[in-house]
Amino acid sequence: MSSEHTVVIGAGMAGLLTAAVIGAIGRPVIVLEQDQHGGGPVPRGGVPQGRQPHVLLHRGLRVIEELLPGLRAQLVAAGGVPLDTGDLAWLGERGWAPFGTPAFELVSATRPLVEHLVRRRVAELPGVELRGNARVRGLSRTTTGPGGGWLVECFDAPPVRAGLVVDASGRSSRLPDWLARWGIEEPATTVVDAGFGYAGQMYAAPSDHLGRVAGIVMLPVPGGAPAGGVALPVEGGRWLVAAVGAGDHRPPRDQAGFDAFLARLRDPALADFTRSARALGDITVHRRTHNVRRRYDRVPHWPGGLLAVGDALCAFNPVYGQGITVAATQALLLRQTLTAGARPGWERRLMRRLHRAADLPWAIATGEDLRHTGDNPASGVDALFGRWSGEVDRLAAHGNLRAQRAMDRVYHLVGSPAGLLHPALLTAAVRGRLLGLPAPSPRPPLATGSAWPDRADAEKVPGNPPPPP
Template identity: 40%
Template sequence: MTQVPVVREPGATHAVVIGASMAGMLAARVLAGHVDRVTVIERDRLPEGAEQRKGVPQGRQIHVLLARGSAVLDRLFPGFSRDLVAAGAVPFRLPGDALILSKAGWVDRRTPGWTMTSASRPLIEETLRRRLLQLPGIAVLDGSEVTELRASDDGRAVRGVSVRRADGGDDSRSIDADLVVDASGRGSRTPHWLADLGYPEPERTQVDSHIAYATRLYRIPDGFAADWRAAMLMPRPPGNPRTGDLMPIEGGRWIVTLMGAARQHPPTDEAGFTAFMRELSDPIIADTVAHAEPVSDIRGHRGTANRLAHYERMPRWPERLVVLGDAVCAFNPVYGQGMTTAAIAAETLDDCLWAQRRRRPAGDLEGMARRFQRLLARRNRDAWMLSTGEDLRYPTTTGTTAGRILRAQHRYFDRVERAAVTDPAVTEVYARVFGMLERPTALFRPRIVAAAIRAGRAPTRPAAPTVGVPAPRTSTEQQQEVRT
């Protein structure tokens, strides 16, 4: 992708987004409805197609766009899910088309749940980037990095950024902006930039279950037939901290990701990867890929701690600067919340900008940035509590410990999982909470509480499903094979 010149028309409003991440592209889409021009500045040279890039080190691992995230993308880019499927993504129902083995047993599949569109991270990004660049007023400056925030003389407001070529070229320049959005991910330099402007650095919280993951792609065998399309084997903490997922993606492939918490990391060598897969809570994934052709190397990834920067608590905050995505709140990837929380952050920015229009004259952004950070913190809270709460089931997790209330919640959620094994009404709510369509408080409705009480303490583990097999060939197919 080539660089697009940044042109500031007299009197035109301009926003700068740091990072062409999912969060950055979604923020740019929202900003396009509020300013005349949006410039996305990205350190990587962006590929023309669905290719891996250095700035997304976890891009080869499994990615999940939950139901709420899909809904937001389809609202911002009408027909986005349809475009993704046209590009090769695979839709399936969760849990209706998926085998999900929780701590209690196989989750009831009689409720169809919601549709997941399964694809690789590069395909999701490429589809989103293509739709974004079709909008007027969007410019991309790739192969470039932001080196500092430029502020007003009194330091109260951010007025732009300084940019240079990422390859180390000596061509630094300034770009003015009415609003700057940092969506640069876990490596965000905003805390340091704020310190340079005389602001304190934010408080930080980190909860680390010491998880790592490894992924491999397989070609789906010709004629493979089963009554399911995906398999998800959940960990059983604290004894078995291992997770395994198998999902179909574009190109007639399966993506298989193994995850291990509590420092029980999946190996990236052939024998170790296979042995780890065999030690999951059920052999269904190992048996399914046993005769499938691997079509990639085994790729590992670490650096998966839950990290939260408390910008909402800052005693002072500069006007016209907002921070979102992984730059604020980054999750352990096991629960698949990252892209969906990025979509929620974009939705939150849109809400705040519309509210500012009603509150202030056009172009007056006073107070908006601080209100955004506080509202974003509230909207991230549920996902943060779910992710860190589950991680704290492991005694080796660092950062904090599970208190009495959290341990009581663990016991209750275990009962809800047992009820979800046999009760489709519970499964429906359970699936909607997992898909972030409902808040976790939905699991405390009287109907769910009663089912959880009935579920009792004894885990229920129905018989394991059968592995899919190639469908029998018809005589016509056999004759065609002989002719060819």
């Protein structure tokens, strides 16, 4: 084993996508994972969040396709459900989003299926070794080999020598403790915790169970009762339903409590859904949802041959569905750096870029969560931006498709927030304040709701762009 090896710690989504990049450029890489490798698409202990819904934002789908071409088709072939976000019944803070006009593609699947397919592709790459039952307990510096390197120490498994170590061990990463042994300062760490909890349950129902409606999303609204949920079709003729709430409004694990929680939401759509489908298995809860960001990029004397990616670097409140997309974007940045030819000090420069990839999602997640906790936004600019986003959201809830698409582009991390400042949106907001807004977007055609008017009605709203062909 030479110090030319890369060792990746953790075979979650960030670790696998990192290994995909390193393996694809022909470098040897060993992925050390505390769980056993090789199981099928089933939940596993090291990823306790795996039983909850995992949405792959549109940017994430595109980036993973770029890293592993053909993966989207494999996901669909394995039962992942392609859907258009414009066909989701989406209840935001200010009302229903416009329904029924094309927006962004998603492929809805369980987290174990997505991870299984990615793992299978990564395992096929020459030079990649996935080593299970290998729980890392620390790092030692070694001076042998060209330029020195690391000895990665495991519980119950032999140590592994590496020239580059990538920590992808998730939210519970122990990297700060491991580095403290070498006198390396702890990174400044920011935590924003709105105290969200999930309760998830699988249901049997075909993917067209809701007719034209592809799925249901009800966002928790700050103040009052911050509670919401989702129902999304996944592989195997199933739907994954999750109840989500913060603080005293976190959903319980028992069936009666879960049903009562859904029945108390702002709209009966999710309760109606669960009544019309057959529950499968138990309810699982998950409550580790705080945002946490470790500023390794600001640690003085950052050692060579070391990176941190994914949740180990920056983890988000999962309500916004960003974690996998950020991990994928970071893998793409690693590929750019390695293929450009790494010059001395590249690790530190790359760590800065990896952090920058987390800037926007961090601003979205913490900006919203600070509204839930009642704390002040991080800066005056954030406060102003938050107020303007609310204004754009209000336009969208009143049928303005341009506003809706601008919000979607930011939400799916495919566009910059500057898109929210389009002059047509400024004009529509002023006009709305002076003359009043058009009628709110109607409730989508859910089984118990009012009928959805023709698409032509949505196109009559002033300021709406023409529909895509």
